[in-house]
Amino acid sequence: MRTEGGGRFADYGRPRRVDGGLRARSSRGAIGVSWWSRRFLEVLESFALGTRLTRGRSYARAGQVLSLDVAPGVVRAVVQGSRPRPYQVQVALPPFPARLWARMEAELAAQAFFSARLLAGDLPAELEALFAAAGAPLFPGAVTELDQRCSCPDAAVPCKHLAATFYLLAEAFDADPFTLLHWRGRSRADLLARLRELRAAGAGSPPGPSTVDGGDGRAVRNVTGPAAGAARALADLPAAPLAETLDRFWLPPVPLPDRPPSLTSRPDLLLRQLGVPAPAIGGPGLVERLRKAYQQLGR
Structure with missing residues (x-):
């Protein structure tokens, strides 16, 4: 200081x-x-x-x-x-x-x-x-x-x-x-x-045709990175016609996060979009008072 x-x-x-x-x-x-x-x-x-x-x-x-x-x-x-x-x-x-x-x-x-x-x-x-x-x-x-x-x-x-x-x-x-x-x-x-x-490094896969057992004798490529979850999910699918697996069509191939990111907007966003009100109803001073009130309510 x-x-x-x-x-x-x-x-x-x-x-x-x-x-x-x-x-x-x-x-x-x-x-x-x-x-x-x-x-x-x-x-x-x-x-x-x-x-x-x-x-x-x-x-x-x-x-x-x-x-x-x-x-x-x-x-x-x-x-x-x-x-x-x-x-x-x-x-x-x-x-x-x-x-x-x-x-x-x-x-x-x-x-x-x-x-x-x-x-x-x-x-x-x-x-x-x-x-x-x-x-x-x-x-x-x-x-x-x-x-x-x-x-x-x-x-x-x-x-x-x-x-x-x-x-x-x-x-x-x-x-x-x-x-x-x-x-x-x-x-x-x-x-x-x-x-x-x-x-880029996380999206890549290791060199070489490395495989693992898919569970029923099927060979599945050993994938790392973001695609690993999808590979594990696909490895569990039975070797059956598509019509017999429709009940799993909407299931996510990879686990979803526990808390998806939330997108929040500023509480005074509408005020900034509307512009400054007429002097007869308060002018810029009204905007500032409302902004502070919205910020308090947002907390």
């Missing part, structure tokens, strides 16, 4: 105007639309940081952040404040070790649901629970887990420059969900390449 001394933020003037800064896409209301960006901001806002986050949100929308770079374990930003020289900001969160990523990649590749969603460029909500079960939460559980540094003279942590960085980072998560995983130690290219490799 940063402990640089200095005065209060009120001792300094308004921030200098910036041309070409990184401006938050959201001009009002909440920042972050995806479950992963909102989850990240909900963690930060739950730490009761108060008006520092409000001022940081204003900085993000005013374009005071000059640059934002995300690397494994660290986010660096340059933020223009009230002084001529911009401030250097850094937010560090330890990346997951290589052995943990190897374990998670094997688990993700073993489940078609996760592989398909990730290869399609999406992060399923169930991913958070999968990492948590492995003892590696995707999001910080306490503000002390983040190493926050800013070169400004404000002693508060986070200061408004750090808070502005948090909000733009959340929007970076919206633009590319793999930014979150990159911060935790695995880039999009490396993760997807590894998933494809593991999936």
